[in-house]
Amino acid sequence: MATSWTLPDHPKLPKGKLVTIIVLDGWGEATADQYNCIHRAETPVMDSLKNGAPEKWTLVKAHGTAVGLPSDDDMGNSEVGHNALGAGRIFAQGAKLVDAALASGKIWEDEGFNYIKESFAEGTLHLIGLLSDGGVHSRLDQVQLLLKGASERGAKRIRLHILTDGRDVLDGSSVGFVETIENDLAQLREKGVDARVASGGGRMYVTMDRYENDWGVVKRGWDAQVLGEAPYKFKSALEAVKTLRAEPKANDQYLPPFVIVDESGKSVGPIVDGDAVVTFNFRADRMVMLAKALEFADFDKFDRVRVPKIKYAGMLQYDGELKLPNKFLVSPPLIERTSGEYLVKNGVRTFACSETVKFGHVTFFWNGNRSGYFDETKEEYIEIPSDSGITFNEQPKMKALEIAEKTRDAILSGKFDQVRINLPNGDMVGHTGDIEATVVACKAADEAVKIVLDAVEKVGGIYLVTADHGNAEDMVKRNKSGQPALDKSGSIQILTSHTLQPVPVAIGGPGLHPGVKFRTDINTPGLANVAATVMNLHGFLAPDDFETTLIEVADK
Numbered sequence: 001m002a003t004s005w006t007l008p009d010h011p012k013l014p015k016g017k018l019v020t021i022i023v024l025d026g027w028g029e030a031t032a033d034q035y036n037c038i039h040r041a042e043t044p045v046m047d048s049l050k051n052g053a054p055e056k057w058t059l060v061k062a063h064g065t066a067v068g069l070p071s072d073d074d075m076g077n078s079e080v081g082h083n084a085l086g087a088g089r090i091f092a093q094g095a096k097l098v099d100a101a102l103a104s105g106k107i108w109e110d111e112g113f114n115y116i117k118e119s120f121a122e123g124t125l126h127l128i129g130l131l132s133d134g135g136v137h138s139r140l141d142q143v144q145l146l147l148k149g150a151s152e153r154g155a156k157r158i159r160l161h162i163l164t165d166g167r168d169v170l171d172g173s174s175v176g177f178v179e180t181i182e183n184d185l186a187q188l189r190e191k192g193v194d195a196r197v198a199s200g201g202g203r204m205y206v207t208m209d210r211y212e213n214d215w216g217v218v219k220r221g222w223d224a225q226v227l228g229e230a231p232y233k234f235k236s237a238l239e240a241v242k243t244l245r246a247e248p249k250a251n252d253q254y255l256p257p258f259v260i261v262d263e264s265g266k267s268v269g270p271i272v273d274g275d276a277v278v279t280f281n282f283r284a285d286r287m288v289m290l291a292k293a294l295e296f297a298d299f300d301k302f303d304r305v306r307v308p309k310i311k312y313a314g315m316l317q318y319d320g321e322l323k324l325p326n327k328f329l330v331s332p333p334l335i336e337r338t339s340g341e342y343l344v345k346n347g348v349r350t351f352a353c354s355e356t357v358k359f360g361h362v363t364f365f366w367n368g369n370r371s372g373y374f375d376e377t378k379e380e381y382i383e384i385p386s387d388s389g390i391t392f393n394e395q396p397k398m399k400a401l402e403i404a405e406k407t408r409d410a411i412l413s414g415k416f417d418q419v420r421i422n423l424p425n426g427d428m429v430g431h432t433g434d435i436e437a438t439v440v441a442c443k444a445a446d447e448a449v450k451i452v453l454d455a456v457e458k459v460g461g462i463y464l465v466t467a468d469h470g471n472a473e474d475m476v477k478r479n480k481s482g483q484p485a486l487d488k489s490g491s492i493q494i495l496t497s498h499t500l501q502p503v504p505v506a507i508g509g510p511g512l513h514p515g516v517k518f519r520t521d522i523n524t525p526g527l528a529n530v531a532a533t534v535m536n537l538h539g540f541l542a543p544d545d546f547e548t549t550l551i552e553v554a555d556k
């Protein structure tokens with residue numbers, strides 16, 4: 001049936017008010033202690049919004065099943081968080097879809113696997129991706145099943161190109177993951193499969209850049225994975241990871257690229273003509289750049305030197321518009337009819353902005369993993385260039401001020417009905433594990449919120465301030481009773497990852513109808529309830545299949 005795009009009028013709320021949505025990336029609600037950087041930072045604006053509880057400030061779930069992840073032990077992340085915020089419904093996400101395809105065995109029957117399988121007789125199967133159990137971009141158990149399944153179905157020579165994590169999991173955990181996978185590979189070798197790790201590097205320094213912030217990151221990976229060239233050479237991946245952590249003392253996120261070499265010093269696994277390649281991350285943002293390098297004929301972002309003729313499949317298709325990659329093992333969630341598309345089709349002129357490292361969050365993810373505009377005459381998306389080549393604890397203020405100023409100008413211009421932005425600080429600096437820098441980051445984000453809310457005030461608009469998942473509010477690993485968990489040496493363990501905490505939603509502004517308040521009758525509201533809320537604030541009712549609105553309107 002053709003979609004009817006016309007949204008019904010809200011019976012009580014007017015149209016024509018400017019609605020500003022601020023997403024504070026990695027900004028959850030947690031106990032106020034020394035590891036809570038939001039609590040430690042001066043955040044007068046966010047504090048004052050909290051004083052609006054319960055009518056104008058509330059908490060929603062931002063992790064687990066509320067955002068389409070397999071279980072409530074899964075922390076939230078930007079992809080699923082912004083998908084839920086923008087789409088207003090909960091879709092089974094990549095992690096869950098891959099689990100299901102592996103459990104049913106459908107993954108082996110579908111086109112993607114059968115395509116790469118054609119190379120098994122003569123060529124090598126290369127698996128490239130993030131080796132961790134973080135469940136944000138990939139999951140170790142899925143890689144293990146992929147190895148097992150491919151070898152049982154004819155892959156005789158397998159090379160693994162690993163990216164170490166330390167960002168969605170504890171720093172240092174790479175050693176254990178490498179031990180696990182080396183063990184699996186040894187078992188495969190016993191069965192006659194020539195299976196080894198061929199190359200590696202830390203995810204933030206090798207391969208997993210995003211939104212084209214720094215192609216040098218992808219090139220470093222290409223050189224190691226495809227060309228078999230890297231500044232560090234080792235006999236085994238375990239030796240590589242242990243050595244590079246000690247000297248040059250890199251952490252898991254930033255291990256330099258390495259290749260595994262044989263007795264004669266030759267790389268054991270460059271990618272050559274006739275091979276098959278699978279990138280096993282299910283999440284798109286940090287794999288799509290490599291996918292472009294592997295698949296595009298007229299690629300010009302760096303000199304690939306040698307472009308092997310391969311059969312390539314992604315774990316998922318990473319970009320539905322670009323059909324990239326063309327072949328994939330599992331179909332991605334089909335997130336259609338997002339709030340952004342509805343609102344634009346109902347005349348809502350839309351502005352979106354962030355800096356490069358989060359730009360796709362309020363555009364691509366918000367719009368259901370779709371790049372580009374729905375209607376370029378009604379939309380403007382502004383990307384502020386991020387710094388590259390640094391870890392963000394060096395510049396914890398990031399581009400918050402620049403984002404805020406651009407947004408203020410957009411609000412004051414009168415050209416837009418919806419303005420939506422992402423402020424990255426709490427998340428990007430939180431991932432470095434640097435507590436002092438994260439405190440500075442949270443203050444900078446709060447200052448940016450002030451600039452934007454002042455502009456909303458001036459034009460008589462409405463604001464909705466929220467977050468996509470937790471991060472900066474808890475920087476330590478905890479035991480079951482919530483106390484910092486100590487490692488073997490009795491030290492606390494810094495948490496670089498996201499959390500399971502709920503996130504705030506605050507509404508207000510001079511344009512908000514005085515009777516609007518948060519409902520108290522919704523059973524565990526989550527991020528997916530925000531889209532219908534935003535539609536209401538624009539004077540519309542959401543489509544029936546959207547998760548219900550968070551607000552009600554008393555007659556005043």
Ligand SMILES: O=C(O)[C@H](O)COP(=O)(O)O
Pocket residue numbers: 025026076077078079136137167168286427431
């Ligand atoms: O990709 C990353 O930086 C982390 O793995 C997850 O962070 P994000 O979901 O906030 O982007």
Ligand SMILES: [Mn+2]
Pocket residue numbers: 025026077078079081427468469
């Ligand atoms: Mn995020």
Ligand SMILES: [Mn+2]
Pocket residue numbers: 026078427428431471498
């Ligand atoms: Mn993050």
